[in-house]
Amino acid sequence: MKRLIVIIAAFVYFLESFAQEIDRSIKYEIKILERLVIDVTKKRHPSVYTDGLDNRKVYLLQMYSNLRIAPNITEADFVFIKNKKEKYNAIKPTLALDFTSIRNCDLCIGVFSWRNGRPILILFKENLQKYNIKLPKEYRYFIESKKYIIGKK
Template identity: 30%
Template sequence: MKKLLVTLFIALQLFAMPSEDIDIKIWKRLIYDLSLKEYKIYTIDKKLKDILCKIPGITMVENCEYATLIIESKKSVVEDKKCENIPRLSNNYRLLLTHSNEIGAFFWMKGRPTIILSKPRLERFGLKVDIELQDYLEEIE
C-alpha cells in the first residue's frame, strides 16, 4: 500500500510537469536516498549530465576515481578499471542485469517511471536505502 502511495505520488507529479523536471526529481530522490557519504557523481552521458547538474547539493566530478557514484547509460558505460569498485546507477534495465556493479536503475517503461534497486549489490557496497525506497529492492545478483 505504502509503495503504491509512493508510486502514485511520483506518478501524479510526473504528468503535471515537463518530463525533464520529472527525471530531475526522481534522480534526486534516488541519489539522496542512498546512504552515500558524499554526493560526487561521475557520468559521461551528456543528457544525464545536464539533468544531474540541476540537482542541488551534487558535485559533478570530471574523473570517475573521485566519484562516490557513477551514473551511466547504455551508450556511455564507464570502462575505466580504476573505477570498478564504485557503485553505479543506470537508466537501462538490461544494463542493470548484465553489469554487476550496477546497484540500481531508473528508466521509463511503457510511459511509467520505473525504479529498481539490487538488494545484494547494495549490501556488497555497504549501502542502505531510505525506507521509502525499500519497496523497489529486488534480488538481482
C-alpha cells in the same frame, strides 16, 4: 493567409506545451535520481560521474539538482551509466539508466528507466549488501533480488 497564420500559431503553441511537458518529466527524473544518490551516499552535495549520458542530460543534472558532476570516476561518490554494451566494472555505487547496461554491470546497485511514460526503479538487494548501503524504509518497495530481474547466469 490568415488561415496559415492561425495554423502556424497553433503549431507553435503545441510545440511549446510539448517542450514544457518534456521539461517537466526530465525535472521529475532528476529529482528522483538526486534523492536516491543523497540517500545512498549520505551527503548533501554528492559528486556523480556520468558514463554514457548525453551532454544535455548532464547539463540538466547540474542545473536542477544538488549533484556535482565529477570529471572522473575516482573523484565521484556515485556513478550513472547508460548504453553500456560491454562488461562494466563498477568500483563505486553505480546505477544503470537503461536495461542494456544492467545486463553488463554485475555490481550495479540497480536500474532506473522509463516504460510507458512511468519511471521504474529497481534496486538489487545483493549489491546493496556488497556496498553496505542502508536505505530508508521508503525504498523497500523497490528492492528486489537481481536474479528475478536479470535471470541466472
